[in-house]
Each structure stands twice: as C-alpha cells, then as structure tokens.
Amino acid sequence: MEDAEVLFYAQGSLGHIVLNRPRAINALTHGMVVAIAAKLEEWAIDDAVHTVVLTGAGEGGLCAGGDIVAMYRDATAGDGSASETFWRDEYAVDARIARYPKPFVAIMDGVTLGGGVGLSAHASHRVVTERSKVGMPETTIGYIPDVGGTWLLSHAPGELGTYLALSATTVGPGDAIALGLADYFVPSASLPALLDDIDSLEHLAQEPPAAVLLPERDWIDEAFAGDDLATILARLEGREIADVIAQKSPTALAVTLAALRRAGELPNLEAALAQDLRVSMRSLASADFAEGIRAQVIDKDRNPRWNPARVEDVTNVEAYFAPLERELWTR
Numbered sequence: 407m408e409d410a411e412v413l414f415y416a417q418g419s420l421g422h423i424v425l426n427r428p429r430a431i432n433a434l435t436h437g438m439v440v441a442i443a444a445k446l447e448e449w450a451i452d453d454a455v456h457t458v459v460l461t462g463a464g465e466g467g468l469c470a471g472g473d474i475v476a477m478y479r480d481a482t483a484g485d486g487s488a489s490e491t492f493w494r495d496e497y498a499v500d501a502r503i504a505r506y507p508k509p510f511v512a513i514m515d516g517v518t519l520g521g522g523v524g525l526s527a528h529a530s531h532r533v534v535t536e537r538s539k540v541g542m543p544e545t546t547i548g549y550i551p552d553v554g555g556t557w558l559l560s561h562a563p564g565e566l567g568t569y570l571a572l573s574a575t576t577v578g579p580g581d582a583i584a585l586g587l588a589d590y591f592v593p594s595a596s597l598p599a600l601l602d603d604i605d606s607l608e609h610l611a612q613e614p615p616a617a618v619l620l621p622e623r624d625w626i627d628e629a630f631a632g633d634d635l636a637t638i639l640a641r642l643e644g645r646e647i648a649d650v651i652a653q654k655s656p657t658a659l660a661v662t663l664a665a666l667r668r669a670g671e672l673p674n675l676e677a678a679l680a681q682d683l684r685v686s687m688r689s690l691a692s693a694d695f696a697e698g699i700r701a702q703v704i705d706k707d708r709n710p711r712w713n714p715a716r717v718e719d720v721t722n723v724e725a726y727f728a729p730l731e732r733e734l735w736t737r
Contacts (some may be wrong), residue, residue, distance in 0.1 A: 428464025467516025524553025548694030
C-alpha cells in the first residue's frame, strides 16, 4: 500500500525500504519500527535479496527522528510503557542493522537526525549528499542522544563527538564522514542512478566537501576534554557555541557528557544501546523531557523552563545509569 508509513520493494537482488511519512520528515513510529524489523528478518534469509537499501520519501530528508509528540503524550498522560516498547524495538532494529548479514546501504539524503541516525549510521554502507544534515538534537528537548548515538560520537576523532552531542548542532556531508557517521559522498542528482544499480556506489561516490569542524579540532579537543561539564562550559566562554549550549537542559547536558564517557569504555554497540534504554527511561520520567518537547514542538514558544536551571544544581546524574528491572537484552 502506497499510503503505508513504510514501504518495501524487492527489485531484482535489491530489497528497498522507504520511510514514508514525508510530511513529518519520516519521523519514526512504533509501527514503522516493527515493520522494518520483520522485513529485515525475512530478507536476511531470502537468497534472492543480496543488498538492502534504506531511503526516505519526500524532499525533507531520510528521517527527522522518533515521533516525539507520541512520547510527549506518554510522558504527560501515559505510564511510559508505550515509549519503552518503542525504544526496545527501535534499539533492537539499530543493532540488527549493525550486524546485518548482507550489505545495508543507507541513503542519508537531507535531514537525518536522532532515530534516523540509528537506522543509518550503523549500516555497512552510509551515503551522504550535498543536502545532508546529520545530528543528534536531543539536548534541545531535554533528552539524551540514544539509538547508539553516544557509541558513535564517543568514537569520533578527539572531542568532535562531544561538541556535536552537547551542542545538538547538525553537520554537513564532509563532517559526517570525518566524524565517522558516513562513508560515501554521492551528489543527490546521482541517487536515481545509484538506486538503479546499487553496485555502482564506488563509481558514483565523489570526494566529499571539506569538513568544517576538522580545522577547528585543536580548540574543540581542548575545550571539550574531561568529565566536568562546568569546566567545559567555562572554557567555552566568549565563543558562539557557548550561547548555543547554554540554551540546552542542564540535566540533559550533564547526563549526555556522562553517557559519552561511559560509552567510550563499553565493549560494543549492544552494551551502549542497553545504556541508552536506562537513560531514556529515566529521561522520560524527568520534568525536562516533557518541557523540552512542549517548548519546541507543542507550544513552540522556544522558551523551556528547565529544572534545575543551572548546571551547578544538577545532582542526579548517576541515577540515570542505574540498572533497569528488565534490561534491554533480557528476554
């Protein structure tokens, strides 16, 4: 059905997944995640399918992330079970993509944020275009990067990942490749040819545009080093990025920094995703999560009232990492 939220096509030896909510820049719903999981299992054992490709419908981008309006409703009027179920299934799909037994080509054209990064940046072949805008915007809504984002960003060169996670900014194709979030640059005009012949990827790929953050790495590495958020913010005084970070949830910033440092010491993506679930569930129960979504998406006043309002008053970071009664990989 062409009006389904996610479409699946088998074209020769190619299995094609199309995220199909273009008006929402293909934001993920639970139904989409469940459908993708089932199709990946089917294609994994289908000898006719040699390669899987992921794209997004419309001109906006691959995926703007999870359906945060649904999460807001769950946080304010539900019991949290809907969000928990979504995250458990979403993170399982992210892990499945990372270990998929066949080539998985993710076309990260346009906006690719949050949950969209989870579906694409763990793939074996990650393609960006001149239109790509890649990032983890979670601290803007009082949330913490999930879907294995802290795993990816903690393994980026130097402190570039810390910069991206705390500031919630997006990067273009050159920086996406430099940070390890993508592999190939293909001009958007060449995407139809790529989809016609997925084996032409190496031929169609070009030298990516210059990375913007790489020339800034010396001061970024120095400023964002360490485990103390207050010290990092003090080092940033006088820089434009300081004002950007100052608008984020102090709690989300502190937990994000801790999550990055912990993820850097974890053995694999699956362990990072298990940590993500712990942090996500504690974030759902926090006041800042609902308040951030309210300010950015519901009321759109862009004036969140964070609690606490100052980094110095954040004291509950460790509680976000406490084990859950049922961990992610518990069956």
